[in-house]
Amino acid sequence: MNNVAEKSYFLIGKKCFFHRYCDSGFRTKWTGLWRLTRKYLEYYAIKINEEWLSPKNIQTFVEEKETVKHIYLLKDFVVEEEVFVPENEPILIIVLNVKNNSNEAKYLKIEFEIAANIRDWNEDWYERDYEITYRKNHFVVKSEKGKLAFVSSTNGNFIGYHFYKTHYPEGKLQKCFVTKNFLIEDRVNSNEEKKFSFLFACDKDEIFELEALLKNYDYLVGEKRNIYKKILEENNFVSSIDFLNDLFKIAILNLKKSIVDFDNQKVFVAGYPWFTQVWGRDSLLSIALNPFDEEACRSTFKLLANHQSEDGKIPNFILLDGSVDYNSSDATPLFPIALYSYLKRFGNVSLVLDLKDTLYKIFEFYKKNKNEDGFVYSPKNSTWMDSLEREGYCIEVQVFWQKALE
Incomplete structure (x- = not known):
């Protein structure tokens, strides 16, 4: 994909914004999920079977007014990752559409790696620690600065262990907290598509409410689309x-x-x-x-x-x-x-x-x-x-x- 590695995008609502590169990378201290001047999510990475969704296998990037789509071509699957920030909620929603592109049924393993970095805009390294609570399809990680929740529409398992990580985006020392990986296992027939939805929330951890927002994804996208349509109708220029x-x-x-x-x-x-x-x-x-x-x-x-x-x-x-x-x-x-x-x-x-x-x-x-x-x-x-x-x-x-x- 030409020049995609140099381009980035923003998904913006009234209560949070998400910044990422078009080739799926999180490259700077400014990429991730923010609520104004406070960051919450450093990055996430998704592995399908043994292949990470990455700049190496992305095929297409599509930007619409309300959503963006990263489309990846893997060995057996075509994966469409749709990303969205609602107008009036401090959340990020990710919808994975996974299609089995082979001639036979395939085992499917989706693994999420997630890193929290709850810090203010003018901070780099800090000494704060995190606490985390895991449940069957969600976690809540928190520090004295705030909390980040993760919810999956599909039950799975948290595997491995969590740990602190340092890295240097743009040469700036950053500290983040990498949670246990979230694992979903399934089976997909030949040419079958399956959908999996995930949500991150800033300072909002009422899980039943977050699950309801995840289920109402189409409504939230339609709501934002109507807001944009009304604005363009009321502020016309020809x-x-x-x-x-x-x-x-x-x-x-x-x-x-x-x-x-x-x-x-x-x-x-x-x-x-x-x-x-x-x-x-x-x-x-x-x-x-x-x-x-x-x-x-x-x-x-x-x-x-x-x-x-x-x-x-x-x-x-x-x-x-x-x-x-x-x-x-x-x-x-x-x-x-x-x-x-x-x-x-x-x-x-x-x-x-x-x-x-x-x-x-x-x-x-x-x-x-x-x-x-x-x-x-x-x-x-x-x-x-x-x-x-x-x-x-x-x-x-x-x-x-x-x-x-x-």
């Missing part, structure tokens, strides 16, 4: 250039995927996989340019306002644990600009009135920090080029303040 039409659809759906459940609030995050925090600059620029999803816009404004500094600064970013960084020279003037775009789109005057104290503090900040020419100084690393030690009276920041004052 030109004579097919490329632009397709690009617009991708952009709108990506904007939708940036809306997450952030401590029970529907807000915008900046991007996957590194920037799954609420960034003032990114979310406010997005709202200013294209106010999208009234509830997400409103909740984002309120979250940023609730964390405004005493001297009036809007946060640079907010973490799920409540930590706040204020090193942004542009988020503060972008707040009234974005609020005006929101007001024009949705007409919610009551929100503006609710935020009047926030706006007052913003303009007080401007009055206290402008020089005799009306310019505001930007400290190092505080503009959109925050990886550079850029400082001074940066031109785009002055434009933002001019626009905010209109």
Whole structure:
């Protein structure tokens, strides 16, 4: 498969996201199953009889709006691995369709190797330990950071032993916990297909509920498909250039995927996989340019306002644990600009009135920090080029303040 090893994908819902390479690899410290800035699943690997599903035997990769499929050609079987993240649940679902491609009945052995790595985004190595409970078709592994559950639709056996493992994706030392392997044994007739479903869940271990979600796989996929269909119908763009039409659809759906459940609030995050925090600059620029999803816009404004500094600064970013960084020279003037775009789109005057104290503090900040020419100084690393030690009276920041004052 050409260039598949260099390409990766994201499956995203409001409550978790999954990152992996198209050739089935988990290659970096950022691949795996995440809930915003916390990782849960390091990797999984599947062996069919004595063959691992891997870049060596993958034949096709298919990406749809809601799901992806990895298709593998083995000695006796064709295996389709469909992967899916629902819109409103912190879970990953894997559906294996196994077809016996031979002329005789075959013994089938499916073996799962699973590694948990429950850590925060800014961690590498840590000293935490894990506890695990095994049952006939599931396990729950947990540490002080959270818990990861695994459920199979088919009963099997946990074999071998669990252990701690260190490895170095991208040269970064990582610690993970490899569980006992999960084994399913079956028999498949010639040209017969059999389906096996599996689920991983972040911080959710009510097994009966997880089993019900696994059984309702088709409903969950249909629900997400309908959500995407409605978004595209409500945000239509038609030109004579097919490329632009397709690009617009991708952009709108990506904007939708940036809306997450952030401590029970529907807000915008900046991007996957590194920037799954609420960034003032990114979310406010997005709202200013294209106010999208009234509830997400409103909740984002309120979250940023609730964390405004005493001297009036809007946060640079907010973490799920409540930590706040204020090193942004542009988020503060972008707040009234974005609020005006929101007001024009949705007409919610009551929100503006609710935020009047926030706006007052913003303009007080401007009055206290402008020089005799009306310019505001930007400290190092505080503009959109925050990886550079850029400082001074940066031109785009002055434009933002001019626009905010209109």
